[in-house]
Amino acid sequence: MTRFDPFQTLELIKSRRTIRKFDYTRALPEDALQRVLEAGTWAPYSPYYIQGWKFIAFRGEARDTVASIIIRSRAILKYLRYMYEHSPYGAEHESWEEHEWKEYAHEFAKNLGNAPVIILGFVPKDPHPSIRFHLLASAFAASQNMMLQATAEGLGTGLISFKSPHLEAELVLTAGLEVDKWSFVFAMNLGYAAERPSASPRQDGLVEIRG
Numbered sequence: 001m002t003r004f005d006p007f008q009t010l011e012l013i014k015s016r017r018t019i020r021k022f023d024y025t026r027a028l029p030e031d032a033l034q035r036v037l038e039a040g041t042w043a044p045y046s047p048y049y050i051q052g053w054k055f056i057a058f059r060g061e062a063r064d065t066v067a068s069i070i071i072r073s074r075a076i077l078k079y080l081r082y083m084y085e086h087s088p089y090g091a092e093h094e095s096w097e098e099h100e101w102k103e104y105a106h107e108f109a110k111n112l113g114n115a116p117v118i119i120l121g122f123v124p125k126d127p128h129p130s131i132r133f134h135l136l137a138s139a140f141a142a143s144q145n146m147m148l149q150a151t152a153e154g155l156g157t158g159l160i161s162f163k164s165p166h167l168e169a170e171l172v173l174t175a176g177l178e179v180d181k182w183s184f185v186f187a188m189n190l191g192y193a194a195e196r197p198s199a200s201p202r203q204d205g206l207v208e209i210r211g
């Protein structure tokens with residue numbers, strides 16, 4: 001079995017940051033985008049659906065259409081507001097004045113940080129809560145695979161989540177999927193980062209080894 005450097009792997013995982021400012025002018029290498037999507041499909045999945053997901057990457061005008069739908073969600077700003085009020089943003093959070101954060105948040109909300117690629121994640125609609133739970137969990141596991149592969153490619157990523165039946169349905173339709181068969185799960189920004197946020201601290205005491 002191939003051995004991977006465990007220290008490098010952990011460094012890769014730790015170096016992934018949520019990016020909210022992208023360099024729109026730098027196109028992604030085609031093969032890097034392919035690998036990011038492929039990484040998603042290698043995530044663990046629950047057995048109710050054999051890889052019950054669809055990940056669709058949008059670029060150019062198609063990306064702008066998707067972004068124009070997502071930015072209508074008031075949750076984008078609300079989310080960042082909540083973040084500002086409830087958790088430290090990066091190690092330098094103490095120095096973020098409220099107005100600076102507001103500007104940062106509004107800049108992001110205008111066009112999703114100008115990410116050149118937006119990947120939408122969808123799962124099949126299923127009436128059973130337990131199956132829905134498994135589908136969502138599998139889709140988010142895949143999102144992490146994609147984010148880690150993107151990090152290895154030198155690219156930045158950021159997840160965007162919101163609940164809005166109307167906008168979600170628009171995204172499903174825009175992706176060319178049937179509204180009664182598919183649910184929107186996440187949008188993921190992807191591109192070269194135009195910021196280098198520091199990591200918000202991880203708390204001690206959340207993991208244990210017993211026995």
Ligand SMILES: Cc1cc2nc3c(=O)[nH]c(=O)nc-3n(C[C@H](O)[C@H](O)[C@H](O)COP(=O)(O)O)c2cc1C
Pocket residue numbers: 016017018019020076079080158159160161162199200
């Ligand atoms: C399920 C999930 C949903 C998220 N949704 C959003 C979002 O809607 N908007 C956003 O700006 N960040 C979103 N994030 C990113 C988190 O805010 C970010 O991961 C967290 O602040 C930790 O920062 P880091 O990713 O740089 O380690 C989401 C993350 C997860 C796991």
